[in-house]
Amino acid sequence: MLAFLTRTRGRTRLHWTDWASYAYLCVGLFTMFAPIVWLVMSSFKTESAISLFPPTFLPYSQKSVAVPGHDAPLPLYLVRDAEGREREMAQMRRIGIMATMVDPREPAAELRVNINDRRPIRELRFAFSNYTELFAKFDFGRYLWNSVFITVVATLLTLLINSMAAFALSKYQFRGQKAVFMLIIATLMIPPTIILVPVFLVINGVGLLNSLWGVILPAIATPTGVFLLRQYMLTIPDELLEAARMDHASEWRIYWRIILPLAAPALAVLAIFSIMWRWNDFLLPLIVLSKSEYFTLQLALNSFQGELNTQWHYLLAMTVITLVPVTLVFAFLQKYIATGIASAGVK
């Protein structure tokens, strides 16, 4: 195993620079993933466990026990008596440094203990309720649906109209074609942040304020997508189109049945990008969607972190759920994303 790990091509022994490289990579691994692992572990902590200081890595929470005569379960402690023996007791109440304890097996006998003589009994418990309660307590299902709807519909529309434009710009020669292409590429230089106010006006003008379509439509014509697809379609030989035209295929049929299937790899790259853009989008939804029933997951997260500052257990669970689709995309499609970025220099 060690031989495999320390193997290098050609040389037999690892140079010190190799060790330095691996050390650098391991520090990177820790810096990049420790925060995320910590987040995921924390999201399984119960409400009381999450506010414990110092925090534990694993989701330990205090054990509690139901005692006859008390409505709520009482927290369990290990109490040390004068002789140094320890026994499990439940705490009924605490005033200052004195706590009133009771043995769960004999609920009648109460005992007053200094709080320094007792320590909580903890057990490992994963609070899956943080996740399940999201759907019952908040409109979480709706936020999830809004995000999914925007992502899916916007991606399909993006693929459709960008590929149509790319087809026109790569396979036709018409007057003004160059100008159209330059115009589209020029919009790469205009980030949405600098036309925020007038975009808001236009969305308001066409009546799409507080509508999911108001987030979907403004960004479906991406210059990146047109550019990426056009460059790919240029490599498709024109003879294929000529042959189809000989057979009296309509232009739409040529686009739909020949060009689209052949451009599938480029479409896949654009689809992945579009999913990432839409799922993670924040500023446009923030100004367009102000009613909470239209919130996306990102907006819901943002508004909850303002309101529910104390309810971290729900907020963290929500964050983890938001993280999941992106992680799946990453796990399965990393290679395509890497090639997409390396070839087009886009994100």
Next chain:
Amino acid sequence: MQLVSRVMALFFNLFEPVFRLGQRLLGTSRLGWLFVGPNLVVFGLFTFLPIVINFVYATTGGVKLMPFERPFTGTENFAVLFECRDYFDIQTCRKDVFWRALFNTARFSAIQVVLMVLFSLATALVLNRKIVGRGFWRGVFFYPVLLSPVVVALIWKWLLQSQGVFNAGLVAAGSTPVDWLTDANWAFFWTVFVSIWAHMGFYTLILLAGLQAIPRELYEAAEMDAASPWRTLTRITLPLLMPNLIVVLVLAMIRAVQIFDEVFVLTGGGPGSATTFIVQFIYQTGFAEQIHLYGLAAAASLVLAIGLMALTIVQLKLTRAASAGQRAR
């Protein structure tokens, strides 16, 4: 699967007659307009029209959203933004938050871009070595790039909160807890750190692609000549990587100037206005505050646009210089 193909077929049949008709009316080559049409409509409505209207907003006042209801005020919005009684004291400025946002954005961009390029260059150089499991390691640095800014901010907010793991570490080491996000200097540090954490994988990938395009023979020749690693780096790697480095530098700069989402969730621009950047100023002036000052927001976004344009011109100049330098070589 069958449903999908049904829907696809329906879609195909729906549009085919439209394009057949278009072909008969326009002729085959001009049919291109029909294909590029939807894209142009969306661009026109949501990009080109707004560019024009932005100028209208910037030169009109009042609180009305409709442009024709707004009184023309000329350059007053810009005058308000830049008015100061004493230009050496930010507090005497009418919109001191705007000045602070400008200043913060400049400081943030300068620091963040330098560190971003250095870290992603170092990472790309390490990843370009003969290492086991390169795909895995590349993924490690790339993963945070995919996370949404809100998620990134919440992850770090959770670690940095007063009862968080960082303070637990400090207490365990016998030190006192620090207000990571409510102390102005620390908050600024963390905005820089978190934005690098989230985005460096993207730039690493671009640099790595550039490194892998450098011909192996050059390194073999250098090895023959017993060139030191440092010399190989400065004489072969860096000059040949220059085009990619410029791309990374400019992209990072353009993004840094527009930083908003992560910081907005992480610190909310605070404490005070210590981490308020220019886009957040635009958002707050135009949308978040009680009175929506669209004109002022549009004027501020024109200032941002001028800054971005300057950066783009610098990019073009640099790229030309770099490619001219390569041809001379």
